[in-house]
Amino acid sequence: MSKIRVAVIGAHGRMGSEAVKAVGAADDLELVAALGRGDKLETLTEAGAQVAVELTHPDSVMGNLEFCVTNGIHAVVGTTGWTDDRLATLKGRLDSAPGTGVLIAPNFGIGAVLTMRFAQQAARFFESVEVVELHHPGKADAPSGTAVRTAQLIARARREAGLGDQPDATTTALEGARGADVDGVPVHAVRLRGLVAHQEVLFGDAGEIFTLRHDSMNRSSFMPGVLLGVRRIVSAPGLTFGLENFMDLD
Numbered sequence: 562m563s564k565i566r567v568a569v570i571g572a573h574g575r576m577g578s579e580a581v582k583a584v585g586a587a588d589d590l591e592l593v594a595a596l597g598r599g600d601k602l603e604t605l606t607e608a609g610a611q612v613a614v615e616l617t618h619p620d621s622v623m624g625n626l627e628f629c630v631t632n633g634i635h636a637v638v639g640t641t642g643w644t645d646d647r648l649a650t651l652k653g654r655l656d657s658a659p660g661t662g663v664l665i666a667p668n669f670g671i672g673a674v675l676t677m678r679f680a681q682q683a684a685r686f687f688e689s690v691e692v693v694e695l696h697h698p699g700k701a702d703a704p705s706g707t708a709v710r711t712a713q714l715i716a717r718a719r720r721e722a723g724l725g726d727q728p729d730a731t732t733t734a735l736e737g738a739r740g741a742d743v744d745g746v747p748v749h750a751v752r753l754r755g756l757v758a759h760q761e762v763l764f765g766d767a768g769e770i771f772t773l774r775h776d777s778m779n780r781s782s783f784m785p786g787v788l789l790g791v792r793r794i795v796s797a798p799g800l801t802f803g804l805e806n807f808m809d810l811d
């Protein structure tokens with residue numbers, strides 16, 4: 562069987578350099594291009610890339626995806642900073658490029674995806690919930706894409722269960738003390754030297770606390786998810802949001 566021809570955009574970064582190694586080591590994939598900042602996107606078409614792994618920066622990702630979609634190159638995207646507007650723009654582009662697929666994965670870590678799923682399941686059983694994400698200080702954005710997605714999934718589950726706002730008697734506070742409000746769920750971002758990528762979801766009710774925690778100890782932990790995305794996106798046209806869609810969880 563022929564190998565899938567893969568390019569990495571953001572190849573010299575923390576994630577991109579791991580992805581270059583992981584793709585290079587996979588028997589069924591061939592690394593055909595590794596682009597850093599300033600490299601021409603035309604390299605992707607010249608190299609015959611079928612899938613681009615996009616691991617750059619929220620300011621760069623839309624331009625890179627525009628090129629990929631225009632040229633029928635599937636994309637597996639780890640870059641964060643997704644808003645409803647950005648997603649709508651991308652969906653619109655994909656509508657006019659039938660056959661091309663884009664996976665956006667807020668987190669490629671298998672345990673992180675499971676944390677989101679379990680948080681969604683737990684949400685309706687607890688009155689209170691808060692999300693704490695903890696990352697290395699070189700991270701460009703806050704809160705993390707994973708934390709935003711986790712909070713959105715929790716908020717949706719609470720709404721579907723008919724739960725109202727969670728109790729919070731705070732009347733005065735220093736701005737920011739209660740974190741960011743994502744769909745009614747407080748999200749707190751810690752940046753600390755020594756950390757990689759971590760998240761806790763704290764649920765509380767009368768007399769009990771339920772905590773979900775996930776730790777990525779290094780960036781190779783994300784690579785099985787990246788490779789899964791590459792293998793599956795070639796037969797998944799349109800926009801897929803979340804690696805769970807390729808994990809056969811149900």
Ligand SMILES: NC(=O)C1=CN([C@@H]2O[C@H](COP(=O)(O)OP(=O)(O)OC[C@H]3O[C@@H](n4cnc5c(N)ncnc54)[C@H](OP(=O)(O)O)[C@@H]3O)[C@@H](O)[C@H]2O)C=CC1
Nearest residue numbers: 571573574575576597598617621639640641666667668669
């Ligand atoms: N989904 C997931 O599981 C994960 C997602 N991420 C996300 O991935 C993204 C990258 O993270 P990380 O690797 O830590 O960041 P880094 O800053 O280490 O790497 C990003 C790299 O992309 C380069 N770059 C920026 N713009 C372009 C461009 N237009 N073309 C080519 N290269 C470009 C940067 O170059 P320069 O240094 O010159 O700016 C840098 O080398 C972030 O959004 C992060 O949140 C991270 C970990 C896991």
Ligand SMILES: O=C(O)C1=N[C@H](C(=O)O)C[C@H](O)C1
Nearest residue numbers: 641667668700705706707758
């Ligand atoms: O920048 C990072 O490091 C990470 N970014 C992603 C996010 O914002 O959720 C995934 C993971 O948390 C690591």
